[in-house]
Amino acid sequence: MGIILNEQTITLLLIMLLSASTLLLIALFIVYVRLLAKVEKMRQDYAKKEEGYLRDLTSLRKGLEKQSIEILKESQDVARKLIQKAQLMTKDYETKTEELLNSAIKLIDQRFQESLLSIENKVTEAMDLMPAQFEKNLNQEMQAIRIRLVEEVSKAQEASEKAFNEVYSSVENDLDKYKKTRIADFEKRLAQILQIIARNVLKKEISLADHEKDVIKAIEEAKSQNVI
Amino acid sequence: MSFKIFDEVRTVDDALKIEGELLLLKDSIYKKKGLTFLETLQNKVSKSIYDFIVFSCKNDLSNYDLIISQIEEIIAQLKKIPVVIVKIGFEPTYSQIIKISNFLSQTVGEKVLIDILFDPQIISGAEIIKDGKYYDGTTNKEFYDALLAQTKTVPREGDFLIGRLK
Numbered sequence: 014m015g016i017i018l019n020e021q022t023i024t025l026l027l028i029m030l031l032s033a034s035t036l037l038l039i040a041l042f043i044v045y046v047r048l049l050a051k052v053e054k055m056r057q058d059y060a061k062k063e064e065g066y067l068r069d070l071t072s073l074r075k076g077l078e079k080q081s082i083e084i085l086k087e088s089q090d091v092a093r094k095l096i097q098k099a100q101l102m103t104k105d106y107e108t109k110t111e112e113l114l115n116s117a118i119k120l121i122d123q124r125f126q127e128s129l130l131s132i133e134n135k136v137t138e139a140m141d142l143m144p145a146q147f148e149k150n151l152n153q154e155m156q157a158i159r160i161r162l163v164e165e166v167s168k169a170q171e172a173s174e175k176a177f178n179e180v181y182s183s184v185e186n187d188l189d190k191y192k193k194t195r196i197a198d199f200e201k202r203l204a205q206i207l208q209i210i211a212r213n214v215l216k217k218e219i220s221l222a223d224h225e226k227d228v229i230k231a232i233e234e235a236k237s238q239n240v241i
Numbered sequence: 242m243s244f245k246i247f248d249e250v251r252t253v254d255d256a257l258k259i260e261g262e263l264l265l266l267k268d269s270i271y272k273k274k275g276l277t278f279l280e281t282l283q284n285k286v287s288k289s290i291y292d293f294i295v296f297s298c299k300n301d302l303s304n305y306d307l308i309i310s311q312i313e314e315i316i317a318q319l320k321k322i323p324v325v326i327v328k329i330g331f332e333p334t335y336s337q338i339i340k341i342s343n344f345l346s347q348t349v350g351e352k353v354l355i356d357i358l359f360d361p362q363i364i365s366g367a368e369i370i371k372d373g374k375y376y377d378g379t380t381n382k383e384f385y386d387a388l389l390a391q392t393k394t395v396p397r398e399g400d401f402l403i404g405r406l407k
Contacts (some may be wrong), residue, residue: 208388212364215384216330219365224331225365231346231378232327235369236348240376241325 251342253356262286303319326356330363
């Protein structure tokens with residue numbers, strides 16, 4: 014049983030195929046549009062969520078900042094209190110130390126006074142017990158020391174006077190020597206000047222003729238001495 | 242004739258001047274530039290030298306060999322004249338120099354050149370020096386002796402060098 018395909022059939026088949034295809038396309042388009050709508054909705058949802066997250070984050074940050082400031086303030090308060098406490102402790106410590114020291118000094122002073130008093134008493138007792146002869150000897154010794162001291166002072170005075178006089182006389186001698194030397198130099202120089210003046214005056218007083226005669230005389234003498 | 246030149250030479254300075262003129266004359270014979278021999282003879286030397294050259298070459302002024310030998314002979318003779326140094330304390334006149342020079346040559350017994358040196362330290366008289374020998378013929382010693390008799394201060398030897406020009 015074979016199926017005979019004529020033109021009508023083919024046309025019908027083609028029409029049917031075309032219709033089916035068209036329907037398929039429409040269906041696909043609808044699916045696409047729905048999908049787009051869904052995607053858009055999802056995007057909007059996401060945007061809303063994002064906005065919410067951001068809002069949450071901002072509020073969270075502000076909260077944190079607030080908390081930080083509070084913590085900082087608390088810390089400052091604690092620190093201030095600690096410092097105050099420490100200062101109070103130091104003052105207290107200083108006060109206590111001072112008190113301790115004062116009491117220690119007082120104690121030492123007391124002990125010292127006691128000791129001094131005791132020594133004084135003992136010395137007084139010893140002095141009371143010292144024989145009269147010993148006291149006399151002591152006085153004599155003291156007197157001798159005083160005299161010796163006076164002598165030493167006198168000797169030192171004399172020695173310094175002597176040294177001064179020696180230096181003075183030495184300087185005086187040096188001065189005398191210097192004066193003598195200078196006077197001798199002056200006299201010598203004066204003599205030289207006198208000689209120069211006298212010589213020049215004499216030279217001027219001698220005439221050219223006399224000079225010539227003296228030269229002639231010198232030549233004669235040189236001849237007689239076999240110099241020429 | 243050459244003796245006329247020697248008559249004019251009394252001092253060392255005179256001898257040096259004559260020698261200089263003779264050397265100039267001799268050089269002019271060799272030189273091709275500058276003054277000729279004849280120009281030098283006529284203008285640059287003294288009359289005594291001129292006369293001597295003219296006489297010695299017997300008017301033949303082109304006889305250079307003879308002229309050169311004569312010049313050299315005169316210079317050699319000038320250098321042979323003994324020199325006597327006379328140190329004096331005054332500045333003599335030219336006539337005094339002639340007198341002293343003549344007397345010196347006469348006393349020595351030969352021609353001598355006198356070299357007069359001025360020494361302001363010398364009062365009068367002269368110091369005579371010849372061939373290394375020295376004679377003090379000044380009156381300085383007498384003067385200082387007389388002065389010393391008046392002053393007790395004895396001057397040092399070097400004191401008399403004050404103001405010396407030497």
